Amino acid sequence: MDAQDFSIEVFMVYYYVSETTKELVGPVELPVIPGVGVVLPGNAIELPEALPAAETGYVWVWRNGAASQLIDLRNREAYRKDTGGVEIWFELGPLPDYLTLKPRPGEYYFWLNDDWVLDLAAELTGKTAQANAQRDSRLFQIVIRVAPLQYAYELGEATSVQLATLQEWKRYALKLMDIEQQPDFPMIIDWPASPVSGVTV
Numbered sequence: 001m002d003a004q005d006f007s008i009e010v011f012m013v014y015y016y017v018s019e020t021t022k023e024l025v026g027p028v029e030l031p032v033i034p035g036v037g038v039v040l041p042g043n044a045i046e047l048p049e050a051l052p053a054a055e056t057g058y059v060w061v062w063r064n065g066a067a068s069q070l071i072d073l074r075n076r077e078a079y080r081k082d083t084g085g086v087e088i089w090f091e092l093g094p095l096p097d098y099l100t101l102k103p104r105p106g107e108y109y110f111w112l113n114d115d116w117v118l119d120l121a122a123e124l125t126g127k128t129a130q131a132n133a134q135r136d137s138r139l140f141q142i143v144i145r146v147a148p149l150q151y152a153y154e155l156g157e158a159t160s161v162q163l164a165t166l167q168e169w170k171r172y173a174l175k176l177m178d179i180e181q182q183p184d185f186p187m188i189i190d191w192p193a194s195p196v197s198g199v200t201v
Contacts, residue, residue: 012038012046017062019043021092024051024060024067061092079103081111127186134191135176142173145196168195 015026027050030038040046045062054060058069070092078089081097084104089095102116108123109116149166152158158166175192179185 012048013050014038014040014044014046015051015060015062016041016044022061022063023092024062027051059092073101076101077103084109124186131179131186131189135179138176139173142169142176145169146173165195171195 013027014030015024016028017024024045028044030040030044032038047067051060051067054069057071057073059072060067061070071094072092073089073095074092076089078087078095078099078101079085080087081100084107087099089099095101100111105116106118106123108119108126110119111117146166146169149158149162149169152162153166172192172195179189179191182188182190
C-alpha cells in the first residue's frame with residue numbers, strides 16, 4: 001500500500017500591536033494571498049491560540065517578546081501623595097510611587113503607610129486661624145456700624161433707639177470675643193446672631 005502524505009494545517013491567531021503602548025488589538029483576520037499565504041504586517045504578531053479575555057481593569061500587551069497583562073489606569077484621576085493635587089494618568093501599568101488613586105480627604109491629611117492620615121495638630125492650628133480670621137472680619141464690620149452711634153452718644157445727641165442699638169452691637173462684639181470658650185472650638189462654632197436681622201457680619 002502506497003504511503004500517503006498527510007499535511008496538518010496549523011491555524012494561527014493574529015493581533016495588531018499598538019506602536020506606542022504595545023497594546024494588543026484583536027484577534028484580527030489577515031488576508032490570505034494565493035500561493036503565498038498570510039503576510040504578517042510589521043505591526044502584527046501571530047500566536048498559536050487566542051488570548052483569554054483580560055481581567056477587569058487590565059489589557060493585553062506585547063512586551064519583551066511575550067503577551068502579558070498590564071493594569072489600565074489611563075484617563076483616571078490620580079493624586080499626588082505630597083500635596084494631594086490631582087493629575088490625569090495617561091499610561092499603561094501601575095502608578096508611580098508618588099501617585100495614588102485615593103483622593104486626599106482634606107487639607108490636613110498627609111500620606112503615611114499607604115493611606116491618608118489626619119494631622120490633628122495641623123487641623124487644630126488651621127481651623128483656629130480660620131475661626132480667628134472670620135471673627136476679626138465680623139468685628140471689623142461692627143466697628144463700621146458702631147462708630148456713628150458712638151459719636152452720637154459722645155456728643156449727647158443719641159436717641160434712645162440709637163443707644164439701644166449701640167448696646168446690642170457691643171454685646172454682640174463681646175460674644176464674638178468669647179467664641180474660643182466654646183467647648184468644641186474651633187471644630188464647631190456657634191456663631192452669635194447679628195443684631196441686624198438678615199445681615200451676616
